[in-house]
Amino acid sequence: MMANLKAPLPDELAWLKYDVQALVRPTAFIKSPHGKRSVGQSIAPLGSTRAWGSPDIPLDAPWAPTERLAYLHDQWRSSPYDGESFQLQLNLADIPPDVAAHLPAGCPRVGVVWVFINLYGDWAGTARFDPRDASAIVWHPRPSRPQEPMAAQWSLDVSLPCATPLTQPHIASNWDSMAERYDDWVQDHYRTASDIQIGGWVWPIQGDFDDRQETFVCAMERQSFGDSGAVYLHFSLEEGFFVHVETC
Secondary structure: OOOOOOOOOOHHHHHHHHHHHHHOEEEEEEEOOOOOOOOOOOEOOOOOOEOOOOOOOEOOOOOOOHHHHHHHHHHHOOOHHHOOEEEEEEEHHHOOHHHHOOOOOOOOOOOEEEEEEEOOOOOEEEEEEEOOOHHHOOEOOOOOOOOOOEOOEEEEEEEOOOOOOOOOHHHHOOOHHHHHHHHHHHHHHHOOOOOEEEOOOOOOOOOOHHHHHHHEEEEEEEEOOOOOEEEEEEEEOOOEEEEEEEOO
C-alpha cells in the first residue's frame, strides 16, 4: 500500500504522484533534551540511543582501557578540535522496525554503535560496534559528573529522495527545471524534522546521492563545526560500520 503524501504536489508535478508515493520511506529522528531535567523526563538507560553526555562503555571494551577511562570521558565531552570526541551512541534495537527494514543489506538489528569524530588535523570519524544486546552487556559505572544523561526523544516521519536518474528517471536526466521544482518541494515538506536522522532517505552534503544511500544508517546534520558540518554513519557488509565527516 502506497503512503499518502504530506502535501499535494505542485500542479506541474501532479503526473508524478504515484511515482513519488512509491518512494516514500519511513525515517526516525531523535532530539536532544535541552536544559535541566524536568518532571516526567527519564534517565537514559545504559546503552540507549543518544548524542549528548559521554558514552556508556562496556566493561570489556578493548577501545576504552580501564586505567584511562576517567581521562577518556573528559576527552570525549570536549571539542572535537581538541581530539577524539563523542558524537553518537546508537542502540540498533531502538530503531523502529519499519525504519530498520530499509537499512543497508546485512545491517545488524541488535547491538550498540558508537561514533567519535576528531577534527584535529585531518578530519576523521570512527565507529565502534558491540554486537550484543545492551541488556546483555556489563557496563562501566557512569561518571559521577555531570548529571546522568536524559533519555532521547524519538519521533517518526517519512522521507523522500532528491531527483536522480535512479530515483526520478522521468525528470532527472532530461528535464532540469522539473527536477529542481521537485527537489524544492521535497525540501519544503520532508526535510525539517530534526538534526539527527536515522534511516530513510539521506541528502548528503558531499558525495553522490545514490552511492551514499546504499550504505546510509544515520545523519547528524547542522553541526557546529565547519560551515554547517555533518557526520554520517554508514554500514556495508565489506566495511562494517564507518563514518564520513564533512562540511558544505
